[in-house]
Amino acid sequence: MHRPILALIKPGSSWHHGRTRFPKSSTPTRTSTSPILCAGLTLQRFFHGGSGKSKRANQNPHTGPDxxxxxxxxxxxxxxxxxxxxxxxxxxxxxxxxxxxxxxxxxxxxxxxxxxxxxxxxxxxxxxxxxxxxxxxxxxxxxxxxxxxxxxxxxxxxxxxxxxxxxxxxxxxxxxxxxxxxxxxxxxxxxxxxxxxxxxxxxxxxxxxxxxxxxxxxxxxxxxxxxxxxxxxxxxxxxxxxxxxxxxxxxxxxxxxxxxxxxxxxxxxxxxxxxxxxxxxxxxxxxDPTYVPIDPVSDIELPKLIFQLEEDEKMTTPIPGVKLDRGNGTSKSAKMLRLWQQEIIGRDDVYVARAKAFVVGQDPETCAGTSVIVKMYSLYNPKAIPKYQREILVYEHLSSLQGTYIPRLYVSGNHIDGAYGLLVLEDCGEQIEYDCFQNPNTKEQAKKALSEIHRLGVLHKDLWLSNITYNKGGDSYPLRIVDFADSTLDVEEVTDGAKEAEMKVLEGLKQDD
Incomplete structure (x- = not known):
């Protein structure tokens, strides 16, 4: 598959879950110097939680914009x-x-x-x-x-x-x-x-x-x-x-x-x-506006974009270090979850960012939070909707591999503005380096991960080094395969021959052009 890369992007990039890759050495991109909250939210409602009713009712959140x-x-x-x-x-x-x-x-x-x-x-x-x-x-x-x-x-x-x-x-x-x-x-x-x-x-x-x-x-x-x-x-x-x-x-x-x-x-x-x-x-x-502030009376400056899911979205997996309820239990509701963009790491049919997950009521600048990856699909883009639907379906199908061979999917659903679909995923580190991938032990880990994906009836269909991450922090499963927007579960496609061909693609991966 052809992968258009902007001339200013250099090889060696952050974990991206998308196609446009950013240099590791680059400074995280700041999208503004003023707070950008969700449409229709004052700062007071943002920090203390909204009380509005869900706009989506019982509609399928993955079929289009609201x-x-x-x-x-x-x-x-x-x-x-x-x-x-x-x-x-x-x-x-x-x-x-x-x-x-x-x-x-x-x-x-x-x-x-x-x-x-x-x-x-x-x-x-x-x-x-x-x-x-x-x-x-x-x-x-x-x-x-x-x-x-x-x-x-x-x-x-x-x-x-x-x-x-x-x-x-x-x-x-x-x-x-x-x-x-x-x-x-x-x-x-x-x-x-x-x-x-x-x-x-x-x-x-x-x-x-x-x-x-x-x-x-x-x-x-x-x-x-x-x-x-x-x-x-x-x-x-x-x-x-x-x-x-x-x-x-x-x-x-x-x-x-x-x-x-x-x-x-x-x-x-x-x-x-x-x-x-x-x-x-x-x-x-x-x-020459660089930003039209959502809340000009705010005395708290939030320098980056904040995402919020619709309040009736449910967590698939708890985010470590993020307690979404007021008590000691674990809430399945994503109502209190906020995602503060830290770095843009990929754009094409999907906007991808590294973000800090935190809870309403916390100051995002001072709280510890948890680093996550946010994938943001425009529901007005007809090319993006099937990718959004497919990626959610594949992550659900591969739930037994989450946290080992693929990232954990914490939550998916519509952004509060109804125009974008979000996936909030485990941050598994940086894109694997070519030299690291060439290590026989590392390549065997990659082959094991892909074989497990194949065992559960999935073809990845978009294998590049930029879709493999490697965490040097001592994780039991340091290598993960990411980005399932082009994957398939179709039994007519997921044949033994197709699996063998994809394994050969993995073994022969070169540095991304």
């Missing part, structure tokens, strides 16, 4: 066009005429096959993004360096259609590249009819309808904005566009999401989509 978990207030951005007009008068009209670019948008619509997603995305790039970049560079000069591009799995959580970044000077400390400052989701009018629709009304009257297209679209875009720490987002079908703004202030500690009125492709400034794009990019550039 847009009913959208917890923020959602309203119309009533002053949007007034703000765009003021911006245009001050910054645009004296320097250039956008009407020519607006005509390009109309031509793009005329030549766009609106049922073709790729055609719609190309039209957005040519009609809106390219002239928007030219406009911003004209107004602010080369120092702005704006760029619309596909999401970078190293830098972006989730899979928005496009992200806006501001390129940094060479030599700047950018931790792998510029962070996204605005996210864009492009849909076809056939898939999501936006023209003439009051999205705010549609969403607010259908908050409990998991199948509502508009609720799903807003929930998805809000997730991209929230996890990527951006203030502005755009939802467009070429013929109809909306600009979104996230607000977290003392007045709205639970969060507020605003949506502009409809921006029709036939509109003129300040009602044109290009004017809206330029305004949104201007706001992102002017503010």
């Amino acid at each position: 847009p009913t978990a959208l917890g923020v207030e959602f309203r119309t951005w009533k002053t949007f066009f007034d703000e765009v007009e003021t911006f245009s008068k001050l910054h645009l009209k004296s320097r250039l005429n956008l009407s020519t670019f607006d005509e390009q948008g109309l031509k793009a619509l005329q030549n766009t096959k609106l049922t073709d997603e790729d055609d719609v995305k190309d039209s957005v790039i040519h009609a809106f993004e390219a002239p928007c970049i030219k406009t911003i560079e004209t107004v602010y000069g080369g120092r702005s360096r704006p760029k619309f591009c596909p999401p970078n799995p190293f830098l972006t959580i989730g899979f928005p259609s496009r992200v806006l970044t501001f390129q940094r000077e060479e030599g700047s400390n950018n931790l792998g590249g510029p962070r996204p400052q605005l996210v864009v989701n492009t849909r076809t009018p056939h898939d999501l009819p936006l023209k003439g629709v009051d999205i705010v009304t549609e969403v607010n009257k259908n908050r409990k309808d998991r199948t509502n297209k508009y609720l799903q679209a807003v929930h998805q875009l809000h997730g991209y904005m929230y996890y990527n720490q951006v203030e502005f987002g755009i939802l467009t079908t070429v013929e109809s566009t909306r600009v979104f703004r996230r607000i977290h202030t003392i007045d709205y500690p639970e969060g507020l999401l605003e949506c502009s009125p409809e921006i029709n492709v036939e509109g003129k400034i300040p009602n044109s989509p290009l004017a809206a794009y330029v305004f949104a990019v201007y706001k992102a550039f002017k503010n």
Whole structure:
């Protein structure tokens, strides 16, 4: 299987449970310098536990996203066009005429096959993004360096259609590249009819309808904005566009999401989509937000991302050192569990992080906690859902091997925001070094682990050194095989011949390219 590796990633990496690997010597990636809590949570509720009811009821958590978990207030951005007009008068009209670019948008619509997603995305790039970049560079000069591009799995959580970044000077400390400052989701009018629709009304009257297209679209875009720490987002079908703004202030500690009125492709400034794009990019550039705080009145600074499962999720296996109940017993509920991201160690179809597991009421910065691995699958990514389902199924099937030949699965289920599925796994150390793997005793341990997996009717199907960990700390089972997202239990595939072939793959493993 082809494994795309970013040029900046060097061989020799942390235990990753995913495909993008990070250098062992690198400093753990900080995703912000401010607290990022779960959507819809104040700091007080976070530290003392939530009392809200489960949003998922009896739904299967592994089949897709739960847009009913959208917890923020959602309203119309009533002053949007007034703000765009003021911006245009001050910054645009004296320097250039956008009407020519607006005509390009109309031509793009005329030549766009609106049922073709790729055609719609190309039209957005040519009609809106390219002239928007030219406009911003004209107004602010080369120092702005704006760029619309596909999401970078190293830098972006989730899979928005496009992200806006501001390129940094060479030599700047950018931790792998510029962070996204605005996210864009492009849909076809056939898939999501936006023209003439009051999205705010549609969403607010259908908050409990998991199948509502508009609720799903807003929930998805809000997730991209929230996890990527951006203030502005755009939802467009070429013929109809909306600009979104996230607000977290003392007045709205639970969060507020605003949506502009409809921006029709036939509109003129300040009602044109290009004017809206330029305004949104201007706001992102002017503010250059690295983080919109979830609780600005907090006096406790939490420098990294915190994950939380839906409160009705149950622990599969207790996490050592983490007592999830108030008494002396062992609770099976994951309601009190929190996971504080420490280091990003892999991204592709799955976002993988090393995290500190702790309990509500503890200060995550000072408590001992327990190191775990968190795998985070976007439930809006059709490629990720089957991997998420398959990995849970395989870990359950191989339960007798957990803690010996494979990691322990502590808990799995939906994140509280309903947009991501989580697996919380035992941290088994670092990816095995090639020289260590070449040791005959170590290779025999790897063959024994794989033979046990085969004995229980599973083919791994993604064997690389990066999917083998080795803990030098004296564990009775120092070597583990990880990452079962591509594995199979299909008896027609798990034949003796297939097992022998996979064992040969293991024996011949080289350093990951």
